[in-house]
Amino acid sequence: ASASLCGTWDIISNENFEGYMIALGISPCVQKVAAKLKLKKVIEQQNDQFIVKTLSFFRNYIISFRVDHEFEEFTQGLDNRHVKSLVSWQGNKLVCEQRGEKKNRGWSHWIEDDKLHLELYCEGELCKQVFKKNGNQ
Numbered sequence: 001a002s003a004s005l006c007g008t009w010d011i012i013s014n015e016n017f018e019g020y021m022i023a024l025g026i027s028p029c030v031q032k033v034a035a036k037l038k039l040k041k042v043i044e045q046q047n048d049q050f051i052v053k054t055l056s057f058f059r060n061y062i063i064s065f066r067v068d069h070e071f072e073e074f075t076q077g078l079d080n081r082h083v084k085s086l087v088s089w090q091g092n093k094l095v096c097e098q099r100g101e102k103k104n105r106g107w108s109h110w111i112e113d114d115k116l117h118l119e120l121y122c123e124g125e126l127c128k129q130v131f132k133k134n135g136n137q
């Protein structure tokens with residue numbers, strides 16, 4: 001079994017977040033604010049059911065899903081698109097495909113060296129985020 005994604009995590013690096021936001025068509029004004037955010041990720045799991053919270057003082061974004069069950073996702077407060085999302089395990093990676101207007105869109109989470117890794121991708125742009133476990137737990 002692979003290490004659990006669960007917990008509260010604080011961002012420590014964020015590569016090409018700008019490219020990802022441009023691919024999503026985020027306005028330059030919002031990009032500027034978003035680029036400075038200290039994102040927090042809170043992940044809860046019960047069997048095949050997940051809740052993933054992306055938190056910041058500016059906006060929060062929360063999804064819940066069951067692994068291998070497609071769901072309708074509305075990316076409210078992000079790019080405000082409707083996508084069909086499917087999350088599945090691919091080895092030790094929790095991988096989400098987000099089908100919709102934007103091609104090759106999705107994300108992937110895994111644990112490496114006690115850190116939470118996240119790749120966010122959209123139309124050829126790849127953003128790489130790394131989170132460390134929050135010290136309060």
Ligand code: VL7
Pocket residue numbers: 021024026030031034037039041052054055056058059060061062063077078079107118120
């Ligand atoms: C979600 C945001 C940029 C818009 C605001 C920035 C607010 C805080 O999809 C994501 O996470 C997955 C995997 O963990 C689970 O939902 C990433 C944050 C990326 C993309 C869009 C900028 C406006 C950020 C909510």
